[in-house]
Amino acid sequence: MKVHDKYDVFIGLEIHIHLNTESKMFCSCKANYGDEPNMNVCPVCLGYPGTLPRLNEKAMELGYLVAKSLGCKIAEKTSFARKNYFYPDMPKNYQISQFEEPVGVEGLVEAEFGISESRKIRIHDVHLEEDAGKMIHAGDITLLDYNRAGYPLLEIVTEPDLRSGEETESFLRDFQRLVRYLGVSDANMDEGSMKCDANVSLNHPGKGLGIKVELKNMNSPRFVRLALNHEIARHAGILDAGGSLVQETRLWNENRDITEIMRRKEAADDYRYFPEPDMPSFVPDNDFLARVEAGLVELPLDKKRRLQTEYSLTPEQAEFIHDDAATAVFFEESVKAGADAQNAASWLSSDIQKLLNRSSLSLDASPLDARRFSTLLGLIKEGQISGKIAKKVLEKIFSDNLDPQDIVDKEGWLQISNPEELATIIKKVMMENPDVVSAVKAGDMRQKGFLIGQVMRNSDGKAAPELSGSILDKLLGTNA
Ligand code: ADP
Ligand code: ZN
Ligand code: MG
Numbered sequence: 001m002k003v004h005d006k007y008d009v010f011i012g013l014e015i016h017i018h019l020n021t022e023s024k025m026f027c028s029c030k031a032n033y034g035d036e037p038n039m040n041v042c043p044v045c046l047g048y049p050g051t052l053p054r055l056n057e058k059a060m061e062l063g064y065l066v067a068k069s070l071g072c073k074i075a076e077k078t079s080f081a082r083k084n085y086f087y088p089d090m091p092k093n094y095q096i097s098q099f100e101e102p103v104g105v106e107g108l109v110e111a112e113f114g115i116s117e118s119r120k121i122r123i124h125d126v127h128l129e130e131d132a133g134k135m136i137h138a139g140d141i142t143l144l145d146y147n148r149a150g151y152p153l154l155e156i157v158t159e160p161d162l163r164s165g166e167e168t169e170s171f172l173r174d175f176q177r178l179v180r181y182l183g184v185s186d187a188n189m190d191e192g193s194m195k196c197d198a199n200v201s202l203n204h205p206g207k208g209l210g211i212k213v214e215l216k217n218m219n220s221p222r223f224v225r226l227a228l229n230h231e232i233a234r235h236a237g238i239l240d241a242g243g244s245l246v247q248e249t250r251l252w253n254e255n256r257d258i259t260e261i262m263r264r265k266e267a268a269d270d271y272r273y274f275p276e277p278d279m280p281s282f283v284p285d286n287d288f289l290a291r292v293e294a295g296l297v298e299l300p301l302d303k304k305r306r307l308q309t310e311y312s313l314t315p316e317q318a319e320f321i322h323d324d325a326a327t328a329v330f331f332e333e334s335v336k337a338g339a340d341a342q343n344a345a346s347w348l349s350s351d352i353q354k355l356l357n358r359s360s361l362s363l364d365a366s367p368l369d370a371r372r373f374s375t376l377l378g379l380i381k382e383g384q385i386s387g388k389i390a391k392k393v394l395e396k397i398f399s400d401n402l403d404p405q406d407i408v409d410k411e412g413w414l415q416i417s418n419p420e421e422l423a424t425i426i427k428k429v430m431m432e433n434p435d436v437v438s439a440v441k442a443g444d445m446r447q448k449g450f451l452i453g454q455v456m457r458n459s460d461g462k463a464a465p466e467l468s469g470s471i472l473d474k475l476l477g478t479n480a
Helices: 057-069 165-182 221-240 286-295 300-311 315-323 325-336 341-359 370-381 387-400 404-411 419-432 434-441 447-458 465-476
Strands: 008-018 081-084 094-097 104-113 117-130 134-138 141-145 152-158 194-203 213-216 248-253 258-264
Touching (some): 057 152, 165 300, 300 325, 315 341, 325 370, 341 387, 434 465
Parallel strands (some): 213 248
Antiparallel strands (some): 008 152, 008 194, 134 141, 248 258
């Protein structure tokens, strides 16, 4: 991966994800913010005086799951703190967060950058907090929707170990994949279920961290890369000119492809963190820890490597198959059911992907399952159908929800491999194309492909291609 040629670059991330829980973090309101505004609210998440928060243990469990998967030391005791700020989106005027005792600290995750490079990225901490409401500015007035207030959030803070926009984009995609594997979050940056603030600084080589700028408002990993690379170039320009940076927060403007100043940076003291008096510390018991343990999955990078060694997939194939956990499960089930791994991988990444896109279905929800898929590949392998017919069968599986064998029988798509039947078709084609036949006989072998093409056409694509070729050779008196 590209590294700045003149300065050391330091990038650290603060990633927020919405946790997939039924209810909010500290009350029983539905965790559903797409509903009609202010439908999912109660005195607790509206911050009425005298109400008390109650912990959603599921959110805690998902927090531990992520912390563990990121190689963190997980907390034997975790507690909450009040982060004070005054703003209309936060009805209590403080956010319940974690400060001194987060669910996990000192994590380490392996990240692959490109095909050959891999490095460990340190995680500073993983902590739980609640989301704020949404403010909608409409002309002179501002509307408030508190459906999102109290929604469980998990924040992951990395150490400044990333070195370029490209590395950061790749790290974020890996992270999204991980939390989707774990099923803890959809982690969609454009839908708001994941956010990422990127901190970046540059310094002369060997001088350590520089003065950081925090970047916000990027709603895809790609925009994070663009914003960082823009900012890195801006910092380099200032340093080149002998200037110095100011610690500040800047917003990515995706319409202009630049960053713009938002505010000079606040310090942690401004928030006057103090322990949340209404929420006892949480000490996980054995049952809780067993549930966390049971939720762990094979890490995406481990899966990618295993797919390569166990099934001899290329790095590109493994990349595709492991990208989505359901695809990987489907692939391995298909191989277990008898499918050839190479064929399965290439069908999955091409024809099947196309059909899924066209029907906007996910693999789990599609009429194709591992058994049907391996049967289909088996039919090709046994010479019962050609690859071309197989594509038509696949489309029929999607449109009619039938088994491949039934489709082949019903449509009469069985490959013609009876030599006499083939010879009849081939003779007909030869009779209809006397000029081509003479040309081939005179040595123009390229024209043979045309004749085979005609045989296919005359048989609705059902003629066994190799057998047809050798019969044609015999009839033409040519070979190979
Ligand atoms: P703050 O107190 O301003 O919130 P933190 O030390 O808590 O700063 O770090 C917040 C994020 O910024 C972390 O992801 C960290 O890795 C990153 N970070 C901190 N200092 C720098 C720096 N000098 N350059 C780049 N990133 C930094
Ligand atoms: Zn509520
Ligand atoms: Mg901080």
